[in-house]
Amino acid sequence: AQTVTQSQPEMSVQEAETVTLSCTYDTSESDYYLFWYKQPPSRQMILVIRQEAYKQQNATENRFSVNFQKAAKSFSLKISDSQLGDAAMYFCAYGHGSSNTGKLIFGQGTTLQVKP
Amino acid sequence: EPEVTQTPSHQVTQMGQEVILRCVPISNHLYFYWYRQILGQKVEFLVSFYNNEISEKSEIFDDQFSVERPDGSNFTLKIRSTKLEDSAMYFCASSGPDNEQFFGPGTRLTVL
Numbered sequence: 001a002q003t004v005t006q007s008q009p010e011m012s013v014q015e016a017e018t019v020t021l022s023c024t025y026d027t028s029e030s031d032y033y034l035f036w037y038k039q040p041p042s043r044q045m046i047l048v049i050r051q052e053a054y055k056q057q058n059a060t061e062n063r064f065s066v067n068f069q070k071a072a073k074s075f076s077l078k079i080s081d082s083q084l085g086d087a088a089m090y091f092c093a094y095g096h097g098s099s100n101t102g103k104l105i106f107g108q109g110t111t112l113q114v115k116p
Numbered sequence: 117e118p119e120v121t122q123t124p125s126h127q128v129t130q131m132g133q134e135v136i137l138r139c140v141p142i143s144n145h146l147y148f149y150w151y152r153q154i155l156g157q158k159v160e161f162l163v164s165f166y167n168n169e170i171s172e173k174s175e176i177f178d179d180q181f182s183v184e185r186p187d188g189s190n191f192t193l194k195i196r197s198t199k200l201e202d203s204a205m206y207f208c209a210s211s212g213p214d215n216e217q218f219f220g221p222g223t224r225l226t227v228l
Contacts, residue, residue, distance in 0.1 A: 033215050043205055045159070045219035091159060095215050102147050102215050103172055106159040 002027045004094050006107035013082045014115050020067075021077045021110045023092030031097030034068065034075045035104065039089040048090070051075065053097065079112075087114045118142045120220035122208050128226045132197050137223045139191045139208030148191045149209040149217065150183065152176070159207065165191065198227045 003026045013019035025034070036048040051059045051068050058066050063080045079086055092107040121140045129135050141148050150162040163173040165183055173181075182194045191210075195202055205224050209217040 035217075037219075042221070043153075043224075044221050045207060045209075047216065047218065050216060093159075095217075097215070102211055102217070103149065103161040103164050103174075104151075104159075104209075104217060105161065108158045 002029070002032075002094050002096075002105050004092055004105050004107040006092055006110050008110045009108070010111045010113065012113040012115060013079070015084060016081055018078060018080045019082055019112065021079075021090050021092075021112065023075045023077070023107055025073050025075065025092070025094050027073070027094065029096065033095040033097060034066075035093040035095065036064070036066070036075075036077045037091045037093060037106075038086075039091060039109070041088075045091075049077065082114050084114050084116060087112055120208055120210055120218050122206075122220035122223050124223060125221065126224045126226070128228065129198055131200060131227055135195050135198055135225065137193045137195075137206050137208075137225070139193070139210075139220055140189050141191055141208065141210030142212075142218060143189070145210035145212050145218075147171075147211045147217075148183075148185070149211075150193045151207045151209065151219075152204040153207065153222075154204045162193070162206075195225075198225075200227050203227045 005024050032053045034051045038046045038048050049061045065078045067076045089109045091109045093104040123138045148165040153159045163177045164171045180196045205222045207222045208220040211217040
């Protein structure tokens, strides 16, 4: 069975600085997707970024980028120029590629604090 | 921009009562999901639904739970006889063929 591990329960960063959130996963599949979701205090789940496993190029979305290391099964999220609005819980998630069930498996989450 | 909607935002019920949580997925999506998040814990998969049937369910999704797509727009989760441990945030999600899931704002269920 697939597992997702986020080993940092809490992280903090100074406003305008850069922070990296870690995520590792375990799978025997070759076709899958990885996601980072943001959950602010409102508890809405907001998709931040996604990565297809077959793509070697790391995904980027404005200030958000990932470091995808397929062999190491590592998928970290880098947030550049951190803003106060980035403060939230961040969840890493794994999705099956070829299965039509499409369920996501989430990590435990990392709470990010942004200090002004 | 299209979005997933859920009603109610907060439901309070007595233990043993039935509750129905409602979701309206994004209109051209074909895959539908329910997840739950107990306060302070991670998001857990409950069930996926495609082509008018359950495609996968977790061990949490026992006989007390059921899902239905009663018409072309709604997707519901029913809990037949609620327990205290069913108190959680319940998220509906939907996706197209690209496996990118969009989540609704959630329904907070409180069982007293």
